[in-house]
């Protein structure tokens with residue numbers, strides 16, 4: 001086999017495979033789409049669930065010190081006032097003075113090779129003018145203004161200022177708002193963490209790069225509560241855990257992962273230290289997830305806003321204190337984009353180009369595809385159905401039935417979906433009670449007894 005891995009992988013390669021094979025579609029596609037929204041197709045949702053489950057297993061199920069919650073997307077507006085999001089959760093925006101389209105000022109400058117991180121609106125405006133930066137449509141631009149990214153909505157039938165709230169822009173605040181509840185009901189030992197997975201919404205000015213920057217996405221976050229003296233050691237520990245998860249559980253190549261110490265002027269308003277864990281995407285090296293030291297910023301804000309104590313009473317009778325927080329924050333879509341980037345492969349089989357996703361078996365949406373060699377032979381179909389039902393018991397929901405086209409086409413389709421094995425039932429199967437198992441990565445074919453098949457595929 002000849003390997004095409006040297007070819008430069010583009011975002012279009014990934015987008016086109018995702019659409020072709022039922023992973024991810026443009027949101028509201030049938031109505032012409034809605035910018036910055038994406039829908040998950042049959043194989044996409046299975047991949048996404050496997051990835052989210054792998055995260056939950058590693059960070060929650062396997063640890064006695066981390067507890068899950070599932071808070072609401074819509075919360076009291078006071079949450080977002082106390083957290084600082086109403087005032088500061090904004091991106092720098094410019095307007096095309098001719099067609100009034102809006103763009104992110106720092107992104108336009110970056111596209112011109114100018115680093116614009118951490119600058120004020122006035123500094124950005126000056127850079128745009130000095131470098132004669134135009135809108136992507138070639139028109140002059142307005143000065144830079146701040147644009148709050150939260151989606152506003154109203155709750156209930158009466159439109160008053162109290163009814164206004166926002167779709168959550170991070171899952172973190174649902175955790176902080178439940179810190180007191182969890183301490184009161186469980187009284188966990190310190191340090192401990194609270195984890196949440198769920199939707200987050202940001203009205204991005206210019207969503208781009210497929211699912212990398214969208215308006216609705218999924219986060220997996222942990223707020224890990226520590227004694228203030230312990231934050232540095234815990235931060236280092238979390239950095240190691242994040243790498244262990246990405247490299248050993250998810251299987252991303254270590255050489256494609258890079259830690260970036262975010263300078264003070266570029267950090268979020270709540271953070272005293274942030275490391276962005278970046279990945280080599282087809283669009284370049286960009287943030288996959290971040291680890292932030294949020295100090296006692298959020299709990300103190302809640303304490304001040306509600307008058308309720310956020311102190312933790314140490315079990316050894318020590319001084320009560322408001323815990324500090326280390327926050328590892330993952331975006332599901334960026335993790336999936338990293339997986340697709342790392343697993344997308346092209347090679348040559350039987351003289352023609354083949355595309356395959358080398359997904360680890362634990363993440364692959366489908367573990368095995370089952371096919372009768374010919375679909376118009378009832379005895380083959382019956383035997384294949386028997387094998388299919390048996391494998392469904394072993395791998396519930398992760399077995400695919402395919403009797404379309406010829407075997408070669410079925411293999412190519414399965415390769416693009418990332419199915420590790422294809423099982424084919426032929427005439428010999430009827431006499432010998434065995435099947436052909438074809439391996440995705442090597443294309444090698446092996447005869448395996450039906451009675452040993454589940455064990456063989458589970459290895």
Ligand code: GAP
Pocket residue numbers: 169170171172202204211212213214215217219221287288289290329330331332333334335
């Ligand atoms: N609670 C902290 C927080 O939300 P963030 O860096 O703004 O921090 C965390 O977001 C993660 O969420 C990012 O590292 C990224 O993986 C994901 N994320 C943020 N904005 C996103 C967007 N517009 N589209 C897709 N993923 C996004």
